[in-house]
Amino acid sequence: MRSRNSSKLFTETKKDFKNSWHLFKENYKAFLSTEFFAFLSFISIGIIMFSLISLIYYLVPSLSLEDFWFNFPQNFSISLIFRFITIFVALIILFAFLNCQNGLAYDIMSSGEMFAEFKSSFTYFRRYWWQYFVLTILILMGWFWGMIIFDFDHNNMGSSQTISLDAFQIGRLIISFLLFFIWFVTFINTLPSITAQGRLKQSFIENFRILRKNAKRLFTTWGIFFLIFIVPPFMVSFITIIFLPSLISPFLILFLLGLFVSFLAIIGFPMLSLIATGIYNNAEFERFKPFSPSE
């Protein structure tokens, strides 16, 4: 009985990955264009903000460029406000656009047409930009909880030629990572839910309904997802922190990090949206009425 249950569980996880991979291959252009646009917008915001600094610098001769970026204690409020605005705007664009991939996944799986177009991302951005931003921040907060709870000491990282972390700190780092994984699994289904039915509060209710009835499947599928896409760049960073760049070639570290992060960005993010939407569509739970544009 137990082995039948576990084999059913792995069949479902296998289906999640197989179907998502197949749909990604069929629609990779829409997903990659959305990602490219998100990163391009992120960089553009930086350039626009830098142009604004130049303009203000030109118009207000008493200010210097350092007022914005370097003289932090002396020009606290100007510098802080400017940094906050820059980071806030850029992150809203980046996170909201990256999550429009959930909208593309929804188009593929639930619209009935079985394909997605890049231009649909703009529709989803207009409809859910702030909800996607809030949910992404919420999901990413999982990483910081671990750090805060275990009071991780950043000052010890990369400070000298010696090994910078003791076993206790390594343990804290691993537990933080595991806490992040649990947090991620706990909230990830809010994203397909908000895309399908359009209300933030209801997306949390649906998320917990899915979690309650499909916890094993969620942990198995997202566990494998983490092993494939998140663990490799984490391990490279982890090994770098332990053994320090002086003992490993920095080029090798950069190459490996670049490789794994690109793998995560190009294949991992679209797969995340497709798997989450696939689970949302297949999980048995009480659903709210789907969003209709006329509402």
Add this chain to the structure above:
Amino acid sequence: MARNFNSSNSKSLKIKEEIKITDPSLALIVFHEKKKMILKMLLEKAMTIQDLKKATNLNPGTIKRHLDDLVKNKLVFVAQVKYSDYNIRMKYYRATAKNFIINIKISGN
């Protein structure tokens, strides 16, 4: 196991033996090369956009826009909605008639 659902349109729209097209603007739609190709395929059987993509090598977005035009002009309708074993919704399109006859009279007065 795929689940089948009849579309709400399909109840009101039965496939007719033939439809006579007398409106020149409708005839123009039918004579459009790509729309004609899609319509021809849908005369024989119901197909999804993915089936049409494989058969025509056209971009699915292009097929969707042509299908929307054909649906708007009641030349094609959503005959069936099925769900794959992974719960992926699949719309099946079908022509509203088995034959389309174009009959346009151009008179002097």
